[in-house]
Amino acid sequence: MTSISMLAAANLFPLSAFSFGKDTKLKVALVGTGIRGISFWGRRLVREYSDILEFVGLCDINPGRLQFGKEYIGTNCPTYRNFENMVGETQPDLVIVTTKDSNHHEFIVKGLDMGCDVLTEKPLTTDEDKCQEIIDAERRSDKKLIVGFNYRWSPYNTKIKEMIMNGAIGKLVSVDFNWMLNTYHGASYFRRWHGLRQAGGTLWVHKSTHHFDLLNWWIDSDPEEVYAMGDLEFYGSNGKFRGENCRNCAHTKECEFYWDITNNEHLMNLYVKNEQYDGYIRDNCLFRHDINIYDKMSAQVKYKNNVYVNYSLTTYSPYEGWRVSFNGTEGRIEAWMDIPFMKKENLSQDELHKLEMDQNNDDVYIEPIILHKLWKEHETVNVKMEKSGHGGGDKRLHDKIFKNPAETDPFNRAAGIRDGAMSILIGIAARNSIESGEPVKIASLTDLSPRAVRI
Ligand SMILES: NC(=O)c1ccc[n+]([C@@H]2O[C@H](COP(=O)([O-])OP(=O)(O)OC[C@H]3O[C@@H](n4cnc5c(N)ncnc54)[C@H](O)[C@@H]3O)[C@@H](O)[C@H]2O)c1
Numbered sequence: 001m002t003s004i005s006m007l008a009a010a011n012l013f014p015l016s017a018f019s020f021g022k023d024t025k026l027k028v029a030l031v032g033t034g035i036r037g038i039s040f041w042g043r044r045l046v047r048e049y050s051d052i053l054e055f056v057g058l059c060d061i062n063p064g065r066l067q068f069g070k071e072y073i074g075t076n077c078p079t080y081r082n083f084e085n086m087v088g089e090t091q092p093d094l095v096i097v098t099t100k101d102s103n104h105h106e107f108i109v110k111g112l113d114m115g116c117d118v119l120t121e122k123p124l125t126t127d128e129d130k131c132q133e134i135i136d137a138e139r140r141s142d143k144k145l146i147v148g149f150n151y152r153w154s155p156y157n158t159k160i161k162e163m164i165m166n167g168a169i170g171k172l173v174s175v176d177f178n179w180m181l182n183t184y185h186g187a188s189y190f191r192r193w194h195g196l197r198q199a200g201g202t203l204w205v206h207k208s209t210h211h212f213d214l215l216n217w218w219i220d221s222d223p224e225e226v227y228a229m230g231d232l233e234f235y236g237s238n239g240k241f242r243g244e245n246c247r248n249c250a251h252t253k254e255c256e257f258y259w260d261i262t263n264n265e266h267l268m269n270l271y272v273k274n275e276q277y278d279g280y281i282r283d284n285c286l287f288r289h290d291i292n293i294y295d296k297m298s299a300q301v302k303y304k305n306n307v308y309v310n311y312s313l314t315t316y317s318p319y320e321g322w323r324v325s326f327n328g329t330e331g332r333i334e335a336w337m338d339i340p341f342m343k344k345e346n347l348s349q350d351e352l353h354k355l356e357m358d359q360n361n362d363d364v365y366i367e368p369i370i371l372h373k374l375w376k377e378h379e380t381v382n383v384k385m386e387k388s389g390h391g392g393g394d395k396r397l398h399d400k401i402f403k404n405p406a407e408t409d410p411f412n413r414a415a416g417i418r419d420g421a422m423s424i425l426i427g428i429a430a431r432n433s434i435e436s437g438e439p440v441k442i443a444s445l446t447d448l449s450p451r452a453v454r455i
Pocket of ligand 1: 031032034036037059060062098099100101123148150206
């Protein structure tokens with residue numbers, strides 16, 4: 001049995017078990033050999049899980065990137081420029097979709113219709129019509145769709161979930177969530193297709209899908225209504241000058257965003273050397289006129305269980321980090337990550353000592369969460385993080401999908417189609433709300449009805 005669907009039905013899990021202990025390996029085909037596909041879903045799977053899975057096909061429209069990707073992943077499987085040919089000839093059990101956001105739906109729908117389980121990178125897709133197409137395809141298929149949300153698997157985010165689930169602050173009533181992208185990472189989204197609404201659905205979808213998924217999962221309810229504001233005030237046409245791309249720009253000395261891709265051998269091999277095939281430029285100017293996404297975003301979301309959320313995303317912060325606060329009937333939780341001036345500040349001397357001891361182990365570090373019950377002193381909950389990807393979250397996500405799919409997870413971190421849909425629908429509703437100036441009901445976007453308690 002090399003299908004993830006079969007056990008999914010038995011376990012009521014979006015994910016299910018592969019053929020562990022059986023003779024055959026899971027046959028995996030991947031479409032989209034860009035940086036995410038060849039590293040996280042390519043090389044890492046070959047290195048960590050070759051005993052239980054094998055790549056049977058790779059597909060990309062760019063033949064140069066396809067060839068480089070194949071070598072980088074370390075597989076001998078055949079390569080294809082056409083997805084249907086790949087799936088028809090190689091008959092994979094699982095298709096992994098890592099193309100750009102706006103065409104995920106094409107491969108998800110074809111993959112399901114051709115009898116494969118499908119694992120897609122976030123976001124599920126970029127608009128409500130494509131989302132409905134995916135929902136319909138999953139309903140007519142007996143196969144399963146997995147959305148690779150990695151943030152849920154960070155031990156820090158899981159601890160927040162555990163505290164809320166266990167009633168640490170009573171009944172949750174409202175959440176404030178602010179995400180800051182810095183002038184390096186934030187800017188990077190404006191350098192390539194992510195800067196075009198038609199390719200990435202704006203950062204409301206491309207980036208915020210992660211944040212909205214966390215919120216949906218923490219709050220454990222579906223979003224019901226969204227009101228949002230957003231603008232483009234910094235990148236795009238707002239720049240004082242612009243060039244064709246960073247490499248050959250006349251303004252490198254005066255532009256604080258100058259980024260020399262030629263210093264990065266990996267990106268040169270993967271992207272620049274293959275521009276000749278499709279004109280995909282990785283170091284476009286941040287100030288080009290065709291950028292049409294928002295660079296400041298703010299939304300209010302009302303959940304079906306009456307929790308209110310205030311959310312904001314900024315894209316040119318001096319530092320990269322986030323903070324979230326949860327208000328409950330019995331107290332408040334404050335959590336944050338990577339805010340430079342809040343590092344370890346709330347730890348007592350005793351805790352700092354323990355932290356120092358822990359940090360003798362190079363592989364772990366501690367991040368604090370503040371729990372403040374009504375009428376009491378606050379306490380610090382220390383979360384042990386690992387230095388590997390996303391505090392150990394990436395490894396946990398892969399293990400769940402490929403090694404322990406049937407294992408019960410008290411935190412329900414596995415994400416399926418409904419999770420993928422509900423997280424993008426908040427961003428899509430936010431976009432629509434900005435255009436209309438009105439609040440947008442989630443139920444108006446697809447045939448999914450928001451539920452007070454997620455299943
Ligand atoms: N979960 C995360 O933290 C995370 C991080 C990075 C990227 N991602 C997601 O992974 C996906 C890929 O990101 P990336 O940075 O590698 O993008 P990328 O643009 O570098 O790579 C996408 C690849 O898809 C190929 N492609 C595009 N259209 C195609 C088509 N019609 N048929 C076949 N191939 C096609 C491109 O040629 C390219 O090689 C995106 O959806 C992104 O949102 C997720």
